[in-house]
């Protein structure tokens with residue numbers, strides 16, 4: 001499945017970072033966990049571009065069923081799980097990623113603690129999500145244009161760049177950095193497990 005136009009800039013940056021992480025590993029492939037994978041777009045893309053082995057989770061059965069139909073390789077595994085209660089052993093993954101999903105996770109603290117737990121020492125988290133602090137993003141303006149509705153419910157749920165940075169640092173990630181895309185609609189946040 002194609003990435004959306006507004007996702008390509010930061011997903012490209014994410015892939016570059018993952019390729020660098022992959023270079024650090026000798027003769028083993030990067031193991032990546034995608035939390036809130038939906039129908040699997042990012043997970044499949046990351047496997048194709050980085051060659052990493054991707055596990056992707058989402059609590060919605062129908063989305064995981066659709067994702068499984070799309071994946072034509074056993075190097076991408078999809079499971080029904082919630083990010084705040086993961087069924088993986090400690091220190092399983094090199095990287096945790098998430099695309100446009102963290103704002104939907106109601107138990108943020110447990111989600112970030114679980115991400116830390118399943119990351120190996122030296123592992124990294126990368127979160128791409130909408131930038132909040134505005135009443136409406138361009139996509140919500142489109143909702144008005146196409147569906148004649150005023151949709152701002154989601155926009156108010158989004159993290160500001162500062163809040164996402166603070167939440168990652170508070171959870172225990174080190175070297176937290178957040179950057180916006182050119183349109184300042186989406187951000188890429190990253191942090192390290194020390």
Ligand SMILES: C[S@@+](CC[C@H](N)C(=O)[O-])C[C@H]1O[C@@H](n2cnc3c(N)ncnc32)[C@H](O)[C@@H]1O
Pocket residue numbers: 035036037038039040041042057058059060063081082083084098099100101102104105106
């Ligand atoms: C806007 S969709 C994004 C899906 C996908 N990452 C993409 O970009 O196409 C947000 C996803 O977060 C998932 N989600 C919500 N709560 C979750 C949780 N507790 N754990 C994992 N995923 C969750 C939803 O089921 C949904 O598939």
